[in-house]
Amino acid sequence: MSERKAIATRDAYGEALVELAAEDERIVVLGADLTNSTRTEWFAKKYPDRFFDFGIAEQNMLNAAAGLSLVGKIPWVSTYGVFVAGRAWDQIRTTTCYSNLNVKIGGAHGGISVGPDGATHQALEDVATMRVLPNMTVIVPADYHETKKAVTWACEYIGPVYLRFGREPVPVVTGPEDPFVMGRANLINEGTDVTICNNGPVLREAMEAVEMLKEKGISARLLNVHTVKPIDRDAIATAARETGAIVTVEEHQVMGGFGSAVAEAVVQTHPVPMRFIGIQDRFGESGTPEELFEEFGLGSHYIVAAVEDVIKVKKP
Amino acid sequence: MVDQAKVKELQEIAHRIRCDILWTLAHAQSGHPGGSLSATDFGVALYFHAVKHNPENCGWPERDRVVFSKGHVGPLIFSLLAASGYIPHEELKTFRQIGTRLQGHPNLECPGIEVGTGSLGQGLSIAVGMALGLRMDGKPNRVYCIMGDGENQEGSTWEAIMSAGHYKLDNLCVVLDNHGLQIDGWVEDVMGLQPLADKWRAFRWHVIEIDGHDMVQCMEAFDKAKEVKGQPTVVLAKTVKGKGVSWMEDQAEWHGKAPKPDQCRDALQELACPAEYFDF
Numbered sequence: 001m002s003e004r005k006a007i008a009t010r011d012a013y014g015e016a017l018v019e020l021a022a023e024d025e026r027i028v029v030l031g032a033d034l035t036n037s038t039r040t041e042w043f044a045k046k047y048p049d050r051f052f053d054f055g056i057a058e059q060n061m062l063n064a065a066a067g068l069s070l071v072g073k074i075p076w077v078s079t080y081g082v083f084v085a086g087r088a089w090d091q092i093r094t095t096t097c098y099s100n101l102n103v104k105i106g107g108a109h110g111g112i113s114v115g116p117d118g119a120t121h122q123a124l125e126d127v128a129t130m131r132v133l134p135n136m137t138v139i140v141p142a143d144y145h146e147t148k149k150a151v152t153w154a155c156e157y158i159g160p161v162y163l164r165f166g167r168e169p170v171p172v173v174t175g176p177e178d179p180f181v182m183g184r185a186n187l188i189n190e191g192t193d194v195t196i197c198n199n200g201p202v203l204r205e206a207m208e209a210v211e212m213l214k215e216k217g218i219s220a221r222l223l224n225v226h227t228v229k230p231i232d233r234d235a236i237a238t239a240a241r242e243t244g245a246i247v248t249v250e251e252h253q254v255m256g257g258f259g260s261a262v263a264e265a266v267v268q269t270h271p272v273p274m275r276f277i278g279i280q281d282r283f284g285e286s287g288t289p290e291e292l293f294e295e296f297g298l299g300s301h302y303i304v305a306a307v308e309d310v311i312k313v314k315k316p
Numbered sequence: 317m318v319d320q321a322k323v324k325e326l327q328e329i330a331h332r333i334r335c336d337i338l339w340t341l342a343h344a345q346s347g348h349p350g351g352s353l354s355a356t357d358f359g360v361a362l363y364f365h366a367v368k369h370n371p372e373n374c375g376w377p378e379r380d381r382v383v384f385s386k387g388h389v390g391p392l393i394f395s396l397l398a399a400s401g402y403i404p405h406e407e408l409k410t411f412r413q414i415g416t417r418l419q420g421h422p423n424l425e426c427p428g429i430e431v432g433t434g435s436l437g438q439g440l441s442i443a444v445g446m447a448l449g450l451r452m453d454g455k456p457n458r459v460y461c462i463m464g465d466g467e468n469q470e471g472s473t474w475e476a477i478m479s480a481g482h483y484k485l486d487n488l489c490v491v492l493d494n495h496g497l498q499i500d501g502w503v504e505d506v507m508g509l510q511p512l513a514d515k516w517r518a519f520r521w522h523v524i525e526i527d528g529h530d531m532v533q534c535m536e537a538f539d540k541a542k543e544v545k546g547q548p549t550v551v552l553a554k555t556v557k558g559k560g561v562s563w564m565e566d567q568a569e570w571h572g573k574a575p576k577p578d579q580c581r582d583a584l585q586e587l588a589c590p591a592e593y594f595d596f
Contacts, residue, residue, distance in 0.1 A: 028452075052448065052483075060441045060475030067445020070381070070431060071453075075445070091472070094435040095442060099424050101431075 006169035012147035014039025062091040081107030081123025111251030113289040122284035128256030140200035149180035191221035195239035199258035209303035237269035254278035275306040335589035336395035342580035352392035366538035371401035385439020402428035437470025466498035481520030495557035528553025
């Protein structure tokens with residue numbers, strides 16, 4: 001995939017905010033001393049009167065966003081996923097979600113690919129802690145275009161949204177004209193032997209796996225499921241029925257995250273064998289993204305192995 | 317100077333609100349009497365003097381915003397809303413019961429509630445966001461936040477205090493119900509906060525200290541707070557938990573326990589509440 005242009009989804013987020021803010025003056029951005037890393041610095045420079053730094057105090061920032069939403073603003077809260085979906089979880093639960101407020105949360109540095117900063121800064125549980133909350137929508141865009149569409153959608157939608165972004169550049173694999181419908185999975189590759197359900201920028205690994213499987217004579221369907229909640233039950237049920245086995249791929253703990261959301265849909269519609277690619281109940285550590293993908297079993301050859309394993313037990 | 321006739325009117329409303337609180341608790345047999353009774357007088361000064369609001373139109377854009385950070389005082393909050401005309405008085409009898417709009421801690425189901433509260437330490441941050449947003453739009457609306465003193469122990473409360481001082485939110489006024497008690501006992505024994513006024517001052521707030529049961533002082537404090545420029549104001553209201561019911565006063569045990577029907581009758585009698593309050 002090296003021939004494709006690579007852009008981090010956090011960059012797309014920063015760009016989208018600047019562009020959307022020109023059309024909608026209700027958009028404001030809140031930061032917690034990480035305006036450069038979250039790319040909200042671009043917004044802050046262009047719209048200094050609409051940007052509020054709350055310092056290293058995430059809990060206050062989240063409820064200040066709730067207050068801003070209550071007087072008609074569209075607040076985007078931006079910090080690392082660990083700090084927002086962990087430290088400020090109670091505020092998100094009891095204020096934003098309970099009152100169903102129009103607060104948008106940008107969780108940056110999602111996944112193990114954060115790299116050298118290590119476990120403290122790698123958000124690996126945020127999708128789980130966010131998707132359990134009533135009224136919350138959870139989206140993990142896979143690349144540049146998908147991110148911009150997701151941010152645009154979130155500004156138009158009224159209600160709490162958690163968007164998760166990655167730190168590292170990833171190939172731009174979707175096109176500007178490709179459809180983005182919240183809650184609807186996108187078919188990336190048709191296939192009949194198994195379905196790979198992907199969530200987020202790890203998509204490049206899933207696409208590589210599809211090519212590797214093709215060489216082995218295995219036809220893999222690839223669904224890019226950007227919305228974790230509400231999950232696309234119909235696409236998943238159809239995939240289960242038509243291909244008979246499912247492998248989920250996410251840069252997150254396999255417990256409680258995207259894979260679990262897919263499994264909940266599968267067991268209630270058309271139960272088939274599944275395998276889960278993701279973080280297997282461990283904390284992250286320091287390293288390059290490539291080294292960590294290998295260490296934590298996220299690379300394309302791990303997806304291939306999981307597919308081969310699950311196909312063995314699928315019903316004939 | 318405040319109008320003496322108005323003072324007398326508000327004192328009478330406060331008396332009825334105390335009756336309403338006990339009556340609500342008598343029907344629910346669940347809820348928080350102590351902090352409801354301590355916050356009654358300044359609560360009335362807010363709803364019937366200081367706060368610009370329109371019970372006929374909850375969404376009136378010109379209204380001031382009220383955030384009850386101490387959301388556990390439902391008996392007081394809903395009594396104030398009933399007395400103001402947001403909800404029927406009879407509805408107070410449904411407090412804390414299945415299907416009610418008057419939840420154990422208030423939420424948006426009830427007209428006149430701006431945001432669900434009750435998890436202590438969260439309200440002031442919400443008020444900070446409201447005040448920032450209103451100021452951005454150049455609006456004159458004020459934001460009032462009613463807090464307990466115990467929730468000053470929450471770290472996030474100090475994040476909120478810091479940010480309001482930093483952003484010089486002079487459209488924000490906190491009323492701190494300083495009765496000195498929390499569930500586990502005296503605040504100073506559980507986790508001491510003194511000198512509390514100095515702490516708020518150090519975080520760049522204007523502090524007004526009053527007797528929170530003196531209606532004139534309450535009214536004047538909110539009037540003065542409106543004149544303060546360049547910094548937010550906290551009205552540190554010295555109060556008595558359970559005020560008005562002799563055997564509840566200064567007793568931590570009456571934080572979150574409803575009096576039994578006989579005790580409610582005793583309390584209503586001590587308060588000299590009208591006959592219609594004895595219907596349980």
